[in-house]
Amino acid sequence: xxxxxxxxxxxxxxxxxxxxxxxxxxxxxxxxxxxxxxxxxxxxxxxxxxxxxxxxxxxxxxxxxxxxxxxxxxxxxxxxxxxxxxxxxxxxxxxxxxxxxxxxxxxxxxxxxxxxxxxxxxxxxxxxxxxxxxxxxxxxxxxxxxxxxxxxxxxxxxxxxxxxxxxxxxx
Amino acid sequence: xxxxxxxxxxxxxxxxxxxxxxxxxxxxxxxxxxxxxxxxxxxxxxxxxxxxxxxxxxxxxxxxxxxxxxxxxxxxxxxxxxxxxxxxxxxxxxxxxxxxxx
Numbered sequence: 439x440x441x442x443x444x445x446x447x448x449x450x451x452x453x454x455x456x457x458x459x460x461x462x463x464x465x466x467x468x469x470x471x472x473x474x475x476x477x478x479x480x481x482x483x484x485x486x487x488x489x490x491x492x493x494x495x496x497x498x499x500x501x502x503x504x505x506x507x508x509x510x511x512x513x514x515x516x517x518x519x520x521x522x523x524x525x526x527x528x529x530x531x532x533x534x535x536x537x538x539x540x541x542x543x544x545x546x547x548x549x550x551x552x553x554x555x556x557x558x559x560x561x562x563x564x565x566x567x568x569x570x571x572x573x574x575x576x577x578x579x580x581x582x583x584x585x586x587x588x589x590x591x592x593x594x595x596x597x598x599x600x601x602x603x604x605x606x607x608x609x
Numbered sequence: 610x611x612x613x614x615x616x617x618x619x620x621x622x623x624x625x626x627x628x629x630x631x632x633x634x635x636x637x638x639x640x641x642x643x644x645x646x647x648x649x650x651x652x653x654x655x656x657x658x659x660x661x662x663x664x665x666x667x668x669x670x671x672x673x674x675x676x677x678x679x680x681x682x683x684x685x686x687x688x689x690x691x692x693x694x695x696x697x698x699x700x701x702x703x704x705x706x707x708x709x710x711x
Contacts, residue, residue: 505681554614
């Protein structure tokens with residue numbers, strides 16, 4: 439019998455992730471949204487640690503929390519959000535929202551009805567996740583070399599595109 | 610075997626994805642719509658890493674890295690569009706940008 443601590447860790451993190459996500463999409467002030475987004479991302483990094491994805495947890499903290507959220511904060515400072523915060527925050531599409539939430543609730547009901555043991559997933563193939571960073575490097579630079587190079591090209595295009603879009607006049 | 614059933618991770622991922630989707634569909638602020646898209650991409654990552662742990666295969670984590678790369682590119686371009694939009698239209702409310710709507 440395993441110790442109860444790992445599952446406690448999971449449920450605490452899951453609660454933190456879902457609560458922060460709900461708060462993220464309901465805040466009036468976009469800066470508060472970003473702060474709560476950081477809380478969600480930290481929870482997800484904790485989940486990665488929990489699942490023996492140590493390298494990915496580090497990447498999550500460095501790229502998401504250190505990079506993307508700072509980018510969001512910069513843009514929020516650049517565009518004037520004071521007027522936007524005073525206006526109505528939500529717009530239409532409630533029908534689709536009700537359908538989505540209903541689908542999720544139906545899933546939850548089915549899930550509770552069947553229990554976690556009722557779901558069958560494939561069996562492990564007998565590989566290993568340790569040493570984590572070394573195996574990811576092998577996967578990226580050997581098995582997925584072409585997608586890796588394409589991803590670098592994508593980042594280059596995105597960088598040039600962002601500079602062009604944000605530039606005042608293209609001279 | 611993982612101490613927490615993989616089905617729980619899958620459900621957490623579905624719930625987070627739905628929250629992100631609700632954010633995209635209902636909010637008017639374009640910056641918060643982009644934040645909600647980040648939430649949805651993270652939900653996908655939870656799924657990939659959960660199955661990577663279940664199958665003891667590192668491929669899922671490699672794909673999660675590609676998802677993070679895409680998220681970074683998407684955030685950069687999306688926020689560039691937000692800045693260009695604010696410069697031209699003085700608004701970042703999604704439903705006030707209706708020039709093409711007839």
